[in-house]
Amino acid sequence: MNKSKSIHKSTQxxxxxxxxxxPVFDLTAYEDGFVFVSASFGYDGxxxxxxxxxxxxRERGMFVQSDLQQKRVYKVLIVDSVQHCVQGITTLESHFNLHYVQPLGEELLLVGARSRYYGQDYYDLNVKIVDRQGQLRxxxxxxxxxxxxxxxxxxxIWTSYFDEGIFGNFGWHEPVGAPGLIAWNRQGEQIYVNTKADIADCYALNxxxxxxxxxxxxxxxxLGRITDPYDQPQVxxxxxxxxxxxxxxxNGAFALFQSGYNKKGSYSLLxxxxxxxxxxxxxxxxxxxxxxxxELNVLDGRKDQLLFKERSYLYMVSLNELPRA
Incomplete structure (x- = not known):
């Protein structure tokens, strides 16, 4: 593990x-009574x-629910980010409060941010793997x-955790997410666990x-970099x-960050x-x-690209479009 202080030019x-x-895509025609939850890049681009x-x-107006009393209807839209056209639409119903969607081979991975622990061997299963027709697998x-x-x-599957998932809440006295960053296989077995970084909240993942x-x-x-994580991890x-x-x-040579707290519209290229x-x-x-x-809200970072949303429009920027990168 290497630790070093950065060298920075004066920002003044x-x-x-x-x-x-x-805009790269207009969501208007596909919203149709639905409320936007999230958008992200898949490994396929x-x-x-x-x-x-x-x-x-929210429970007591504060806490995000996990398992819901009433089924909700979800819709997943898959958009080709190069051709800017729709690749597929999946609808499904679930009692679970879901927040993220990612591709998993020919299936879809839907993830709820919260999971409640009720007792020994009794807890919320907060990840649903469905086929492209929306059937639970x-x-x-x-x-x-x-x-x-x-x-x-x-x-x-790589997951990063915020403070409640690391230190415990919702009944978890021994939180699954205590390492702050974990990789799993599709059977739900851990194949990489962070032991190098002292993480209290893993804000960004790429x-x-x-x-x-x-x-x-x-x-x-x-900024952490892991190479060969499953066999001989180097951090x-x-x-x-x-x-x-x-x-x-x-892109390995440069890294583009949102500039930090209370700097929503500012981005730093390091x-x-x-x-x-x-x-x-x-x-x-x-x-x-x-x-x-x-109003341009950044949603995700993957490889050398950032994804934004403003009203019903999605925007993207890649490092190769930026001066000096």
Missing amino acids: SMRIQEIQLQ NLYILWIDQIPE HELLLGDGIERVQTSVEGN VVSDQEVWFYYYTDFQ SLVETGLSGSHVVAT QQHGENKLSLAQKFSFISVDGDAD
């Missing part, structure tokens, strides 16, 4: 470069969008408090491949100088110098087709 004199993005017919109420437990989930081409995974976490605000950790980013896109140093190369502000930066 660096001008923020504004870049206007163009396609976009996976999840809707629900009605957002479940398998259920798994991947732990409470899931912050991010990304699958890989080999059918493995599964480039089954040989290369990046993550960013609180409290150290370091490097480097300070970023950024506090509170929730996404990262990388240059990698070996495994030990990062330097600030450029700062960006991305704006929508209407010239609005505040």
